[in-house]
Amino acid sequence: MWLPYRADEFEKxxxxxxxxxWDGEQEYPGDPADCVFYVVPYMRTPEISQRPLPELTSVQVVQTLSAGVDHVQPGLGQLRPGVRLCNARGVHEASTAELTLTLILASLRGVPDFVRGQDREEWRSGFRPALADKSVLIVGYGSIGAAIEDRLVPFELERVARVARSERTTARGSVHPLTRLPQLLPEADVVILSTPLTETTRGLVNAGFLARMKDGALLVNVARGPVVDTDALLAELGSGRITAALDVTDPEPLPAGHPLWHAPGVLISPHVGGPTSAFLPRAKRLLVDQLHRFVNREPLRNVVLETGR
Structure with missing residues (x-):
C-alpha cells in the first residue's frame, strides 16, 4: 500500500x-510492481502523479485525494484492465464551498478594492452589490455543487438554477442538462463553475458562453482552469461587461506577466479550494475506510471508472 502519509499518522x-x-519523491519506497493500492500524492503535478503507473503491474486500486481525476486519467491506459480509480468525494466539499462563498462575497462587495484602499490609507465607501436577491447558476451539480447551494440558502437569493451532465431531480429542485445553458445563462447574476474537467467541459466557457451572460454578471470558477477559454474571458473582462473570481486558471500556476493578473474586474486565488484544515481529517477518514473495504472485499466508495471498460 503506497500512502502519501506515514502509517503512524493514521488511526485504525x-x-x-x-x-x-511515497509523496512524490524521486526515489520510490519499494518495488512499484508490489503495490496493490496506490494513493496518489495530493497537490503534485500530473507528471509526478502518473510517473509510477507504468510500473504498477499488480495495482488494483488508484485512489486520488482530489475530487477531480484529470491529473491521473491520461496515464491509466498504462495499467492492466480491472484497476479501479476512486476519487475523494466527501473530502473537499466543505472547503471548496466555503471558498466559493468567499469569492462571491468578496467580489460583489468589493473587498479587494477595500484592501487596496487600506494599503493607501484611503476610505473607499459607497454602495456595492449584495448577494441577496441575486439569481445564481451552478454549472456542475455534483457533491461540491450541492454543498455550495447548501451554503447559499441563507442569503435570500431570488433563484438557484442547477446544471449537470444529465437531467435529474433533487430535493432542492430540478437539475438541467448542459444543453439548457443558452437559456439559463442570460438569467444569472452569478455563474458558478464546479464541474469536473472532461472532454465535454474543456473549453465549455468560450466566447459564446460568455456572450450569453448578462451585463454585470459574475463568473466564479472553482472547477478547473481549462473549463474556461482564457483568451475569451480576457476579452470580456477587458470590455468591463462582466467580472470574474477565479480559484483556478489556464495556465496554472498563472505565470508572472500574464494579462489575467491585471485584467479589470478579476479576483484570483491560487487554487486553494481544497487545501485547508478541513482536508486532512476527511482525507484520512476516507483512506482508512477505503483500505478496510479493500481488505474485507467490500465495495469501494467513489469508484469513477475501471480500466479496460
Whole structure:
C-alpha cells in the first residue's frame, strides 16, 4: 500500500499490511510492481502523479485525494484492465464551498478594492452589490455543487438554477442538462463553475458562453482552469461587461506577466479550494475506510471508472 502519509499518522488502519510512504519523491519506497493500492500524492503535478503507473503491474486500486481525476486519467491506459480509480468525494466539499462563498462575497462587495484602499490609507465607501436577491447558476451539480447551494440558502437569493451532465431531480429542485445553458445563462447574476474537467467541459466557457451572460454578471470558477477559454474571458473582462473570481486558471500556476493578473474586474486565488484544515481529517477518514473495504472485499466508495471498460 503506497500512502502519501506515514502509517503512524493514521488511526485504525487495517493490520497486517505493508504500508509504504511515497509523496512524490524521486526515489520510490519499494518495488512499484508490489503495490496493490496506490494513493496518489495530493497537490503534485500530473507528471509526478502518473510517473509510477507504468510500473504498477499488480495495482488494483488508484485512489486520488482530489475530487477531480484529470491529473491521473491520461496515464491509466498504462495499467492492466480491472484497476479501479476512486476519487475523494466527501473530502473537499466543505472547503471548496466555503471558498466559493468567499469569492462571491468578496467580489460583489468589493473587498479587494477595500484592501487596496487600506494599503493607501484611503476610505473607499459607497454602495456595492449584495448577494441577496441575486439569481445564481451552478454549472456542475455534483457533491461540491450541492454543498455550495447548501451554503447559499441563507442569503435570500431570488433563484438557484442547477446544471449537470444529465437531467435529474433533487430535493432542492430540478437539475438541467448542459444543453439548457443558452437559456439559463442570460438569467444569472452569478455563474458558478464546479464541474469536473472532461472532454465535454474543456473549453465549455468560450466566447459564446460568455456572450450569453448578462451585463454585470459574475463568473466564479472553482472547477478547473481549462473549463474556461482564457483568451475569451480576457476579452470580456477587458470590455468591463462582466467580472470574474477565479480559484483556478489556464495556465496554472498563472505565470508572472500574464494579462489575467491585471485584467479589470478579476479576483484570483491560487487554487486553494481544497487545501485547508478541513482536508486532512476527511482525507484520512476516507483512506482508512477505503483500505478496510479493500481488505474485507467490500465495495469501494467513489469508484469513477475501471480500466479496460
Amino acid at each position: 488502519l487495517p493490520e497486517g499490511l505493508d504500508y509504504l510512504h
